[in-house]
Amino acid sequence: MSTPGRSGLVFREPLLFESSRPGRSGVRIDDPDVPPVDPVRELGAGLVRDEIRDFPELSELDVVRHFTRLSQWNYGIDSGFFPLGSCTMKYNPRVNEAVARLPGLAAVHPASDESALQGVLALACELEEALAEISGLDRVTLQPAAGAQGEFVGVRMISAYHRARGDLARKRVLIPDTAHGTNPASAALNGLEVVEVKSGPDGIVHPEALAALADERTAALMITNPNTLGLFESHIEELSRVVHAAGGLVYLDGANMNALLGVAKPGHMGVDVMHFNLHKTFSTPHGGGGPGSGPVAIRNILAPYLPTPVIRLENGRHRLDSEFPHSIGRVHAWYGNAGIWLRALAYIRTLGASGLAEVSSRAILNANYVLESLRADYDVPHQRRVMHECVLSDRRQHEHGVTTADIAKRLMDYGYHPPTIYFPLVVSGAMMIEPTECESQEALDGFIEAMRAIAREAETQPGLVTGAPERPIVRRIDEVRAARKPRLRWTPEGA
């Protein structure tokens, strides 16, 4: 068995609170040059707390060692191949980090006077324009802090649009069964009702199925394209026509934009509003689950409803305009995850038009290469060319009592991060593989070889697979116990 990695020295490491020793301290903080104040005398005893019980007491080296050891138990893109479908785990270029850390950007206070913000506002405009061009839409807001918040904003704007036209009965959002869970949740957060659209046996939505559901109650269609099966919704223009004819608008979940850069523009597909996931398509680091950034692009018909403030360029100066009577309001305390959108702009400026087109082209090639290479060993539920990701199922391994969860855990022993599993819901035991454009043929071959080896193990030594993983710092975790007796924090009593 060839594996790309070997465990080096991996250390056990207790919790911060368990390593603490009374009286130990880290960072030194000198007295200020003003007279010290006694908090109790200044504020009154009723307002002042005692020292925080059980708070960490560690030396600086303790802290450095603690987090270094924790990091060694983590698998990131920097560690290896990370084919997590729908998440676009591409390389996070280090120059983008350097850009975001420039003192002239990292030390900008968001409440500064506009005169102090001209540089960062110009960069924001630069990114808005680039995203408008990539989407084929008219305007962009950078405020949403994540894809799901972008969805919320987009749907909120759609609701405002219908309300402004006195079209008050539009309370339904049509969502295909292949959608991410955030789509229905975002609709519900806007007080709208979700109507599921069944995709066809070929994995995509057909106009007839949509036409049967679209009517005067339809606020919007929320569609992901390519969808979560990695398939391009080939009828998208017709689907948009059906929804528009019924008086609704079309929302595109842009989670899978990595397939469309320079390939096709959502604005040409009849899409009225979409969000981007900058932490997917535009290479900003996922950070173990955030921060992300979810800018929203719109057609001009929705411009009156943009979140405030919007950035305007007037007489060569940028200003923040909040005078927007029909705006849906703010969704972020400031202007969104600026440090993240700066990284995304750095990426776009590094690649340019031809580089972005190359991204999608190679991402699509890599996904198809993996799919064709695994066809002989795994069940492929849909027989169409895929875009940037592909979906397999565990149907064949199931006959030997081996499930998708087992295959995922076994992949860890081979040194790989598993694909997204049990999603989309329309495929039983789904494995959703997104290699991204950043992997070479030999990197893909290594993964393919591991998947094939696991398929053979499932037939000959299924216990090896169902007992996995063996090599990470911990073995398979009891998730049921975690939910049944939730322990969500450390306490000295529970230690």
Place this chain on the structure above:
Amino acid sequence: MSYVPHTPAELGAMLSRVGASSPDALLESVPAGLRSRAELKLSPALDERNLLRHFGARAAENRTVESGPSFLGAGAYHHFIPAAVDALASRGEFMTAYTPYQAEISQGTLQMIFEFQTLICQLTGMDVANASIYDGASSLAEAALMAARVTRRTRICVSAGLHPHWREVLRTYTEGIGLTLSTLDLDESGRTATRPLPADTAAVIVQSPNFFGCIEDLAEASEAAHAVGALAIAASAEALSLALLRPPGELGCDIACGEAQSFGLPLSFGGPYAGFLAAREKFVRQLPGRLIGESVDSIGQRAFVMTLTTREQHIRREKATSNICTNQGLCALRVAIWLAAVGKAGIRRLAGINLSLSTYARRACAEAGLALPFAAPVFNEFVVAVPDLPRKLDALAARGVQAGLPLAGRGAQARGDRLLVCTTEMNTRAEIDALVRGLAA
């Protein structure tokens, strides 16, 4: 430059395995009419040198808290960040990992968030905390939605001392599902008058210290809320205050939420920051967002894992407690590192220093003849009335000083002569003296 590795030989071999004559041949499912015929109209690509030059030139057009003295706070605070925070948070294993769906190879992220949840509970005096939320404003909005679910009521009573931007976000989040916002005015001293409350109140929201810097009476707010069967929500925009002030959990509050940016996150033009949300044990199943729990593996070793996920959108879809999918993982990591490095004695000391500086600055303002509109005690931020304020702000700005936030047009207490001034450990006595001279001139 697109960070792709394929050699021409590889491309050929791969295309032949997939049975395509060219990469474009793989696009057969994209209707021809939709395919872009022209390149995207984007600025020319830059190499690393020129990229840094471009951003550096733009960065030079900003005025920052490092280019001169700054007294700006208002929900974003300039605090010291030990070098260890950047060093550790930049580790690729943390930075380039994803949501810890696969727990066995994500124990670093998982244990760190479990520690973050514990630290937030300790700071707020609450029982449970989630893995973090986009920012303070959305943590507050989620807290309000949570209270509406728990009480099955629709009226949210909001202190006029809440950060005006947070209030705007609250409105955006609550409008679509039919919640009503009512305002609780401030009294003369700058504190919220929390009585009388309507009988149909779902939640009372009080920020402490409030937007004007005044420390609120959270015990009173909790009693008032509970008297009508509502929940009490405490919001913190300046989390450092929790190191010194009695926390919401000790004062009867049901939910504590806020912004943890003060703990190791650069100002970065307002984001990414780290919202936190903590509550009493009994509300745990109504908490939105990610939760990490402790469990064991198949051979009995301690292990951490995402848990109670049936609250979340990827399981429950439209019936989830929120649509939130991510947290602010890397920001939560910075917070955990900062808190661990500064530690129990250090954080208390730092909060005391902040209080000493604001006390000194307030006295200096009063001694210079400037009026202090609010008598309530403050932590590190306060309002001062300055005659002829715009002219003085300009004069200070010309000397490179960001003197604070003028309150004209901001919230209920907005008056043309009012300035919100913040002092942290990053300010010196000399800077404060110069500020006061400039304001009193």
